[in-house]
Amino acid sequence: MHFQCCCVSVCRDRCLSSVIMSGSNSFRLRCSLAAHEMDVRGLAAASFPHGAFVSVSRDRTARVWVPNPSENQVFTEMHCMNGHSNFVSCVCIIAPNETYPRGLIATGGHDNNICVFSLDRPDPLFTLKGHKNTVCTLSAGKFGTILSGSWDTTAKVWLGEKCMMTLQGHSAAVWAVVILPEQGLMLSGSADKTIKLWKAGRCENTYTGHEDCVRGLAVISDMEFFSCSNDASIRRWMVTGECVQVYYGHTNYIYSLAVFPNGQDFISTGEDRTLRIWRKGECSQTIRLPAQSVWCCCILPDGDIAVGASDGIIRVFTESQERVASAQDLQAFEDELSKAIIDPKTGDLGDIKIEDLPGREHLNEPGNRDGQTRLIKEGSNVEAYQWSMSDGRWVKIGDVVGGSSQQNSKRVMYEGKEYDFVFSIDVNEGGPGLKLPYNVTDDPWLTAHNFLEKNDLSPMFLDQVANFIIENTKGHTLGPAPTSATDPFTGAGRYIPGSGGGDQGFGADPFTGGGRYIPGSESTGRVSSSGADPFTGGSAYSSSSALKATTNIFFPNTDGVMFEQANTTQILGKLRELNNAAPADRKLSDAALDSLEKLLHLVADQKSQEQPTAEQISVLWRTSHWPEDIVFPVLDILRLAVRHPEVNAQLCGGTEGSSLCNHLLGLMSPEGRPANQMLALRTLCNCFSGSHGRALLLGQRDAVLSRSGDLCAVSNKNIHVALATLVLNYAGRLYGQPTEIEAKAQCLSVASTALEVVQDKEAIFRLLVALGTTVAGDSTAKDLARSLGVNSQISKYARVSDPAKVGECCRLVLDELQ
Numbered sequence: 001m002h003f004q005c006c007c008v009s010v011c012r013d014r015c016l017s018s019v020i021m022s023g024s025n026s027f028r029l030r031c032s033l034a035a036h037e038m039d040v041r042g043l044a045a046a047s048f049p050h051g052a053f054v055s056v057s058r059d060r061t062a063r064v065w066v067p068n069p070s071e072n073q074v075f076t077e078m079h080c081m082n083g084h085s086n087f088v089s090c091v092c093i094i095a096p097n098e099t100y101p102r103g104l105i106a107t108g109g110h111d112n113n114i115c116v117f118s119l120d121r122p123d124p125l126f127t128l129k130g131h132k133n134t135v136c137t138l139s140a141g142k143f144g145t146i147l148s149g150s151w152d153t154t155a156k157v158w159l160g161e162k163c164m165m166t167l168q169g170h171s172a173a174v175w176a177v178v179i180l181p182e183q184g185l186m187l188s189g190s191a192d193k194t195i196k197l198w199k200a201g202r203c204e205n206t207y208t209g210h211e212d213c214v215r216g217l218a219v220i221s222d223m224e225f226f227s228c229s230n231d232a233s234i235r236r237w238m239v240t241g242e243c244v245q246v247y248y249g250h251t252n253y254i255y256s257l258a259v260f261p262n263g264q265d266f267i268s269t270g271e272d273r274t275l276r277i278w279r280k281g282e283c284s285q286t287i288r289l290p291a292q293s294v295w296c297c298c299i300l301p302d303g304d305i306a307v308g309a310s311d312g313i314i315r316v317f318t319e320s321q322e323r324v325a326s327a328q329d330l331q332a333f334e335d336e337l338s339k340a341i342i343d344p345k346t347g348d349l350g351d352i353k354i355e356d357l358p359g360r361e362h363l364n365e366p367g368n369r370d371g372q373t374r375l376i377k378e379g380s381n382v383e384a385y386q387w388s389m390s391d392g393r394w395v396k397i398g399d400v401v402g403g404s405s406q407q408n409s410k411r412v413m414y415e416g417k418e419y420d421f422v423f424s425i426d427v428n429e430g431g432p433g434l435k436l437p438y439n440v441t442d443d444p445w446l447t448a449h450n451f452l453e454k455n456d457l458s459p460m461f462l463d464q465v466a467n468f469i470i471e472n473t474k475g476h477t478l479g480p481a482p483t484s485a486t487d488p489f490t491g492a493g494r495y496i497p498g499s500g501g502g503d504q505g506f507g508a509d510p511f512t513g514g515g516r517y518i519p520g521s522e523s524t525g526r527v528s529s530s531g532a533d534p535f536t537g538g539s540a541y542s543s544s545s546a547l548k549a550t551t552n553i554f555f556p557n558t559d560g561v562m563f564e565q566a567n568t569t570q571i572l573g574k575l576r577e578l579n580n581a582a583p584a585d586r587k588l589s590d591a592a593l594d595s596l597e598k599l600l601h602l603v604a605d606q607k608s609q610e611q612p613t614a615e616q617i618s619v620l621w622r623t624s625h626w627p628e629d630i631v632f633p634v635l636d637i638l639r640l641a642v643r644h645p646e647v648n649a650q651l652c653g654g655t656e657g658s659s660l661c662n663h664l665l666g667l668m669s670p671e672g673r674p675a676n677q678m679l680a681l682r683t684l685c686n687c688f689s690g691s692h693g694r695a696l697l698l699g700q701r702d703a704v705l706s707r708s709g710d711l712c713a714v715s716n717k718n719i720h721v722a723l724a725t726l727v728l729n730y731a732g733r734l735y736g737q738p739t740e741i742e743a744k745a746q747c748l749s750v751a752s753t754a755l756e757v758v759q760d761k762e763a764i765f766r767l768l769v770a771l772g773t774t775v776a777g778d779s780t781a782k783d784l785a786r787s788l789g790v791n792s793q794i795s796k797y798a799r800v801s802d803p804a805k806v807g808e809c810c811r812l813v814l815d816e817l818q
Contacts, residue, residue, distance in 0.1 A: 214227055
């Protein structure tokens with residue numbers, strides 16, 4: 001890859017003035033910790049020791065900080081952890097449990113991994129691998145659940161050392177995730193400007209309103225949460241979807257949020273160099289820091305605030321007079337702040353014309369709002385001051401460089417926009433160069449990342465492209481050139497507000513009138529084993545005896561449930577009727593009809609010793625591709641036929657198996673015909689009767705259960721019963737296989753989703769049996785079910801007495817999850 005600088009010019013400064021809202025409460029510096037060698041990217045209050053917190057950094061370390069009992073203001077590093085091969089970008093705390101009474105620490109990094117640490121050792125207990133790009137956000141829930149978000153556009157749910165499920169739906173990087181207090185509910189915020197609500201692995205709601213990347217999320221209560229964005233706004237949302245309030249105050253990207261214990265007041269940090277404290281819906285205090293990017297914040301158990309920034313320093317602020325830093329440390333902090341260099345493009349300081357600025361006498365007038373900014377002329381320099389309401393004076397926050405009198409208007413037009421540079425990147429020898437536009441206030445790593453992504457180039461070139469930009473813009477940047485540690489998504493290309501511009505169903509008879517053949521009018525299926533049977537109904541099952549029984553007769557169910565009942569006369573009558581009306585090119589010959597008739601009688605009689613012929617199976621397969629409006633009787637024959645060992649082997653084995661599966665999934669499209677959807681589901685259930693069918697469906701499990709889950713929304717009880725049966729059959733095959741936790745997670749997800757909408761008691765019963773079978777004898781699966789909120793979701797069925805088996809099975813599942 002070759003680089004060439006085509007055009008260079010000096011940037012033109014633009015800026016924006018702002019006024020910041022005020023309040024009376026005041027946080028002051030408690031201490032500054034020179035914690036890391038590079039940017040501090042994540043903070044989290046620790047479970048142990050009391051008052052401790054954890055920081056993570058681009059220096060590839062995570063560190064635990066504890067209050068120093070001998071010095072009330074200071075924290076001491078207690079523990080340093082290493083395990084990532086690249087920058088560490090996020091951290092969360094896993095709550096204490098019996099195994100780890102001091103809790104665990106999870107960190108995510110640019111090596112695409114999540115490392116899980118204890119306080120006993122510096123290296124990870126284990127590493128979670130699965131994301132395909134940077135892990136940039138983490139949240140911990142109950143029972144050890146971890147939710148992660150990544151630049152690979154997905155979020156993942158982890159339990160122990162396994163990925164339980166992958167949440168797919170965002171079209172860009174997932175920058176923020178959080179687990180809501182209500183079990184099973186999760187939120188993700190993305191660079192696609194949306195927030196999504198997930199339950200049991202499925203997207204339940206999408207929130208729109210932000211105009212740029214969503215960078216942070218924070219829980220208020222079971223029903224409310226905050227979000228912050230690159231659009232410089234904070235939004236308050238109801239889980240039901242309403243945005244109830246928008247907060248403005250920041251003048252650039254907002255990176256992080258944290259909520260005080262009262263559930264109302266909160267803090268935020270961002271690219272405008274500030275920490276802001278919000279009380280009663282207003283920004284009551286603005287604290288500027290001597291670092292451009294204030295990446296992260298957290299609230300400590302004593303109510304103090306810790307923030308991490310791009311200068312590698314953690315600063316803790318307190319309202320407690322006893323914990324305020326010494327006068328010497330406060331003065332040192334103020335001196336450091338006064339020496340900061342402010343870029344007017346990022347400092348929200350207004351368009352600067354030095355000749356029009358007042359002199360130092362302007363500082364004799366008091367400010368009227370905490371955080372109010374005022375510029376003065378000091379000789380040929382411009383200084384920025386901020387009003388401190390608590391101190392009653394103006395505090396210098398830095399020197400401003402690059403006023404309008406210093407500007408040069410030479411800029412380069414590219415694709416209708418002005419840039420300071422347009423580089424030519426030669427990807428292939430002799431090929432056309434690719435243009436890379438760049439402004440000196442843009443972040444070179446973000447620009448490089450976007451360039452590679454836009455042109456579908458390997459991320460391996462990221463360092464090369466970014467360093468080229470840095471090397472070729474030296475002397476034109478404001479302040480030092482960014483180092484190679486800079487994040488490709490810093491957002492340092494500043495944001496300047498204002499600068500830019502019906503139920504489906506087929507009723508009693510979906511076909512041709514009363515008294516006709518109706519798929520699904522027969523039994524809803526039976527277990528393929530003898531003895532007492534809670535699925536077949538009738539005298540085979542006695543609820544009164546089950547009430548007294550101490551034995552669980554419901555689950556685990558490993559035999560499988562098949563749909564075996566059929567009226568062959570009606571099926572054949574409908575087949576011939578539809579064949580007579582079929583288009584000439586799709587009409588079956590008499591020989592083909594006879595072949596299907598013989599096959600139907602053969603497979604309907606399971607005691608028959610006669611074997612299906614290859615010709616009969618071939619005719620059945622070809623005819624199953626009839627037009628969708630007439631294919632249903634053929635699907636009913638297929639549903640019965642796949643139970644036969646010979647047909648199961650022929651249609652479910654090898655490449656034929658993949659073809660069968662794809663064909664059935666096509667018929668199960670949410671836009672398809674309900675009769676075909678139901679018969680395709682029943683056919684899949686019956687495929688479990690043979691070894692070839694079981695192998696096929698286990699291999700295609702992800703696709704089959706995903707498509708089946710889409711049919712939850714179809715309001716048809718026969719479809720719901722078939723769907724529940726399919727999940728149950730999968731659960732039965734997975735029983736006793738603790739290593740198949742991801743497959744079990746999908747069963748739990750589909751069952752949980754179905755229980756949200758299913759009304760039919762038989763379908764509910766089969767879903768309960770599926771849940772019980774999935775978690776039986778598997779502690780990890782039980783923990784996952786608890787974290788998904790299965791207990792609270794099914795508890796209402798414990799009181800069902802008609803049919804009694806629903807309530808009895810539900811109570812047994814709840815006992816299993818205790």
